[in-house]
Amino acid sequence: xxxxxxxxxxxxxxxxxxxxxxxxxxxxxxxxxxxxxxxxxxxxxxxxxxxxxxxxxxxxxxxxxxxxxxxxxxxxxxxxxxxxxxxxxxxxxxxxxxxxxxxxxxxxxxxxxxxxxxxxxxxxxxxxxxxxxxxxxxxxxxxxxxxxxxxxxxxxxxxxxxxxxxxxxxxxxxxxxxxxxxxxxxxxxxxxxxxxxxxxxxxxxxxxxxxxxxxxxxxxxxxxxxxxxxxxxxxxxxxxxxxxxxxxxxxxxxxxxxxxxxxxxxxxxxxxxxxxxxxxxxxxxxxxxxxxxxxxxxxxxxxxxxxxxxxxxxxxxxxxxxxxxxxxxxxxxxxxxxxxxxxxxxxxx
Amino acid sequence: xxxxxxxxxxxxxxxxxxxxxxxxxxxxxxxxxxxxxxxxxxxxxxxxxxxxxxxxxxxxxxxxxxxxxxxxxxxxxxxxxxxxxxxxxxxxxxxxxxxxxxxxxxxxxxxxxxxxxxxxxxxxxxxxxxxxxxxxxxxxxxxxxxxxxxxxxxxxxxxxxxxxxxxxxxxxxxxxxxxxxxxxxxxxxxxxxxxxxxxxxxxxxxxxxxxxxxxxxxxxxxxxxxxxxxxxxxxxxxxxxxxxxxxxxxxxxxxxxxxxxxxxxxxxxxxxxxxxxxxxxxxxxxxxxxxxxxxxxxxxxxxxxxxxxxxxxxxxxxxxxxxxxxxxxxxxxxxxxxxxxxxxxxxxxxxxxxxxxxxxxxxxxxxxxxxxxxxxxxxxxxxxxxxxxxxxxxxxxxxxxxxxxxxxxxxxxxxxxxxxxxxxxxxxxxxxxxxxxxxxxxxxxxxxxxxxxxxxxxxxxxxxxxxxxxxxxxxxxxxxxxxxxxxxxxxxxxxxxxxxxxxxxxxxxxxxxxxxxxxxxxxxxxxxxxxxxxxxxxxxxxxxxxxxxxxxxxxxxxxxxxxxxxxxxxxxxxxxxxxxxxxxxxxxxxxxxxxxxxxxxxxxxxxxxxxxx
Numbered sequence: 001x002x003x004x005x006x007x008x009x010x011x012x013x014x015x016x017x018x019x020x021x022x023x024x025x026x027x028x029x030x031x032x033x034x035x036x037x038x039x040x041x042x043x044x045x046x047x048x049x050x051x052x053x054x055x056x057x058x059x060x061x062x063x064x065x066x067x068x069x070x071x072x073x074x075x076x077x078x079x080x081x082x083x084x085x086x087x088x089x090x091x092x093x094x095x096x097x098x099x100x101x102x103x104x105x106x107x108x109x110x111x112x113x114x115x116x117x118x119x120x121x122x123x124x125x126x127x128x129x130x131x132x133x134x135x136x137x138x139x140x141x142x143x144x145x146x147x148x149x150x151x152x153x154x155x156x157x158x159x160x161x162x163x164x165x166x167x168x169x170x171x172x173x174x175x176x177x178x179x180x181x182x183x184x185x186x187x188x189x190x191x192x193x194x195x196x197x198x199x200x201x202x203x204x205x206x207x208x209x210x211x212x213x214x215x216x217x218x219x220x221x222x223x224x225x226x227x228x229x230x231x232x233x234x235x236x237x238x239x240x241x242x243x244x245x246x247x248x249x250x251x252x253x254x255x256x257x258x259x260x261x262x263x264x265x266x267x268x269x270x271x272x273x274x275x276x277x278x279x280x281x282x283x284x285x286x287x288x289x290x291x292x293x294x295x296x297x298x299x300x301x302x303x304x305x306x307x308x309x310x311x312x313x314x315x316x317x318x319x320x321x322x323x324x325x326x327x328x329x330x331x332x333x334x335x336x337x338x339x340x341x342x343x344x345x346x347x348x349x
Numbered sequence: 350x351x352x353x354x355x356x357x358x359x360x361x362x363x364x365x366x367x368x369x370x371x372x373x374x375x376x377x378x379x380x381x382x383x384x385x386x387x388x389x390x391x392x393x394x395x396x397x398x399x400x401x402x403x404x405x406x407x408x409x410x411x412x413x414x415x416x417x418x419x420x421x422x423x424x425x426x427x428x429x430x431x432x433x434x435x436x437x438x439x440x441x442x443x444x445x446x447x448x449x450x451x452x453x454x455x456x457x458x459x460x461x462x463x464x465x466x467x468x469x470x471x472x473x474x475x476x477x478x479x480x481x482x483x484x485x486x487x488x489x490x491x492x493x494x495x496x497x498x499x500x501x502x503x504x505x506x507x508x509x510x511x512x513x514x515x516x517x518x519x520x521x522x523x524x525x526x527x528x529x530x531x532x533x534x535x536x537x538x539x540x541x542x543x544x545x546x547x548x549x550x551x552x553x554x555x556x557x558x559x560x561x562x563x564x565x566x567x568x569x570x571x572x573x574x575x576x577x578x579x580x581x582x583x584x585x586x587x588x589x590x591x592x593x594x595x596x597x598x599x600x601x602x603x604x605x606x607x608x609x610x611x612x613x614x615x616x617x618x619x620x621x622x623x624x625x626x627x628x629x630x631x632x633x634x635x636x637x638x639x640x641x642x643x644x645x646x647x648x649x650x651x652x653x654x655x656x657x658x659x660x661x662x663x664x665x666x667x668x669x670x671x672x673x674x675x676x677x678x679x680x681x682x683x684x685x686x687x688x689x690x691x692x693x694x695x696x697x698x699x700x701x702x703x704x705x706x707x708x709x710x711x712x713x714x715x716x717x718x719x720x721x722x723x724x725x726x727x728x729x730x731x732x733x734x735x736x737x738x739x740x741x742x743x744x745x746x747x748x749x750x751x752x753x754x755x756x757x758x759x760x761x762x763x764x765x766x767x768x769x770x771x772x773x774x775x776x777x778x779x780x781x782x783x784x785x786x787x788x789x790x791x792x793x794x795x796x797x798x799x800x801x802x803x804x805x806x807x808x809x810x811x812x813x814x815x816x817x818x819x820x821x822x823x824x825x826x827x828x829x830x831x832x833x834x835x836x837x838x839x840x841x842x843x844x845x846x847x848x849x850x851x852x853x854x855x856x857x858x859x860x861x862x863x864x865x866x867x868x869x870x871x872x873x874x875x876x877x878x879x880x881x882x883x884x885x886x887x888x889x890x891x892x893x894x895x896x897x898x899x900x901x902x903x904x905x906x907x908x909x910x911x912x913x914x915x916x917x918x919x920x921x922x923x924x925x926x927x928x929x930x931x932x933x934x935x936x937x938x939x940x941x942x943x944x945x946x947x948x949x950x951x952x953x954x955x956x957x958x959x960x961x962x
Contacts, residue, residue: 079814
């Protein structure tokens with residue numbers, strides 16, 4: 001049986017168009033504050049989209065509430081700006097109903113980690129093929145500057161004049177703990193890295209989760225400067241890449257080795273350690289992914305950026321369709337008249 | 350073998366009662382199915398505690414199942430029962446109040462030991478102190494007879510104990526002259542991989558029947574002939590099953606995929622269970638992480654071009670409220686089924702109530718009108734949810750379908766509709782980019798176009814922020830907000846142009862009009878019929894649509910002197926009627942977690958007729 005959806009898609013099908021980034025810009029004025037890190041994320045996303053080989057009318061951006069969640073208005077694709085924290089749930093339903101679509105969720109540290117935390121972890125474990133971009137600015141922007149679930153403990157904000165008492169989430173560890181199959185981190189100030197990560201996220205089968213450090217220059221300016229600015233970046237960030245040893249530092253003179261299960265910084269200069277002693281990243285290794293993500297708030301360790309994990313696992317909506325196909329092969333397509341008359345029935349003359 | 354007299358009856362109400370672990374719901378369901386197949390009209394009332402296995406022998410652990418059946422039209426599960434089957438002392442104590450004077454009690458004497466008596470608060474054994482003298486009491490040691498029937502099978506005492514409900518069932522089959530075959534078939538199918546249990550249940554069922562046949566204590570058997578129902582093929586159906594099938598039928602008639610996003614909640618979970626079976630129909634069911642994800646996933650599926658539905662009960666609706674508001678704003682079709690239960694908060698999960706009407710009407714922030722369709726009987730749930738789906742698709746709006754625990758779990762014979770003659774649900778997706786605007790409305794229905802992602806050239810964004818009229822762009826313009834608020838309200842109001850007028854059962858004018866909605870239908874109908882048989886000027890209006898109301902509801906109300914509105918709440922519809930039509934309607938309210946008895950409504954009508962109300 002062809003449903004109305006299938007008929008409509010068939011009737012309107014067109015050849016894959018050739019796109020530039022411009023094709024993904026909507027006619028709406030972008031209304032983020034000047035200098036906001038969101039601009040860069042929007043630009044990188046619009047730059048990557050034409051390369052994916054997916055027609056833009058097959059793309060849907062779903063968001064919740066918050067500064068980041070205005071994102072869909074600026075993408076010339078289908079979009080759904082929904083309610084606080086629920087984008088992941090809406091996107092899940094959309095992708096289950098329409099596995100042919102490329103579905104993206106844009107969320108923030110408040111929307112995704114706080115009010116939407118529950119839906120977030122369940123999306124991760126189910127492995128529905130949805131791409132989640134989480135803009136982490138460690139603050140509530142749209143409500144004007146309260147601390148968020150990723151704010152550092154002791155943060156002074158309007159709602160925490162004596163300092164926040166909450167210990168922050170590390171979104172990457174949370175996603176891994178929820179059995180995500182693709183977990184990555186990137187930086188608003190590193191366009192090329194972000195483009196690579198977004199491309200990999202798009203290509204990943206199953207849920208992909210990308211945390212992007214994003215500067216809120218109004219309410220939390222400079223939260224990530226240490227990791228994004230030239231002066232400090234090289235010494236403070238280790239870029240993790242599959243199959244490569246963890247080397248960092250301006251002079252590429254430092255590395256990460258495992259001491260038992262604990263990563264430690266070693267110097268490659270004084271001759272006691274060489275590159276061959278270093279930890280080599282394997283993005284298929286779940287145990288390693290936990291160790292690397294756990295470096296995030298550890299003092300004395302550089303901040304890991306890159307793809308923590310990229311694992312193959314059955315995709316939820318594909319399995320859902322498989323169950324349906326199996327039932328239809330075994331019992332043929334559902335015949336409603338037959339069902340109504342099935343089982344114990346009797347006739348009144 | 351003794352000769353037994355056979356006595357003919359036009360209707361009987363039997364109540365099976367025992368511990369929540371005694372299998373009384375199963376016994377009742379089996380008796381119901383067999384009775385349905387025999388062609389009786391019937392109505393059932395399962396009445397069970399929220400605890401799965403409450404401590405054995407306690408009063409709060411008693412589970413009951415009442416069936417009212419007859420050779421006449423049956424509209425309620427019966428005000429009182431004629432026969433009470435009590436598996437223990439607690440079951441007797443809790444249910445004796447429902448038994449008519451002179452009624453029959455069949456007790457399992459093993460359930461009246463000292464421990465049972467103590468747990469149920471009996472100071473002395475009611476079987477021995479004469480307190481049951483006004484009833485006909487049959488004492489049967491069901492436990493012992495069950496054990497005897499199984500003694501050579503070497504079963505654990507627990508397993509033997511579990512089979513004793515089949516003894517009671519077999520006995521009642523004998524007493525009311527019902528065939529055992531349907532249940533034998535059911536046992537054979539259900540326990541196909543558990544030959545021991547299968548054998549035990551079959552033996553005990555037959556032992557119960559044979560006991561009736563051979564024992565001297567039962568002198569009379571009863572015969573209840575088939576009811577004169579409209580000709581056609583019938584089946585027995587519960588409200589929850591009817592909702593599931595109605596949704597499937599609606600999706601098929603609209604040529605859409607059915608997507609259910611739901612979270613388990615009593616008493617609505619059976620809809621999720623039922624729909625999960627029918628993968629061959631392409632039904633997609635999603636057990637979400639919570640109520641909110643249930644409705645949000647359904648709304649996401651609707652955005653993608655499916656018939657998105659979510660099923661729940663009152664507390665679940667509370668959680669879904671924000672997403673219902675979103676559906677109002679983005680104007681996508683969505684069906685929300687509320688199988689109402691006693692509230693507030695967790696309330697009475699397994700008991701029925703109608704107290705979520707105002708929640709459905711007003712329970713959202715902002716001006717967020719949602720159409721409401723209410724089901725009136727278990728089988729009617731099929732038509733109600735089919736209609737709710739039709740309206741959701743035609744008017745691009747979330748629609749409430751209200752049922753309740755009594756309808757959801759209760760059952761009745763259903764004249765199976767001819768599927769092919771059910772109307773198609775006209776439905777289309779906008780394909781043409783020429784002149785397209787996301788909020789350019791249909792002139793007649795005010796519905797906006799439904800565009801599914803995947804359609805080239807129609808890329809657009811929707812969301813919860815206020816929309817500019819026609820373009821659908823975000824707009825904070827004051828005049829636009831007022832216009833859009835009015836348009837959304839007007840759209841729902843225009844549904845009144847699309848639905849048939851309300852019809853009155855009885856005369857269209859007179860002394861008393863009893864107005865109801867939902868599961869009170871059977872009790873009101875019975876009460877009104879009894880008055881009409883006495884020649885009283887009493888009529889019945891039952892509202893299928895609570896929002897918007899049918900256009901002629903006002904005129905009907907004005908043609909009666911008195912308006913009585915029985916509801917299982919503190920008076921919700923009555924408030925709406927008074928506000929909307931300025932009529933002095935009177936409420937009759939019951940908030941006990943139980944449906945109305947016809948007699949309660951009958952008495953109230955009496956008072957009104959006598960001028961004492």
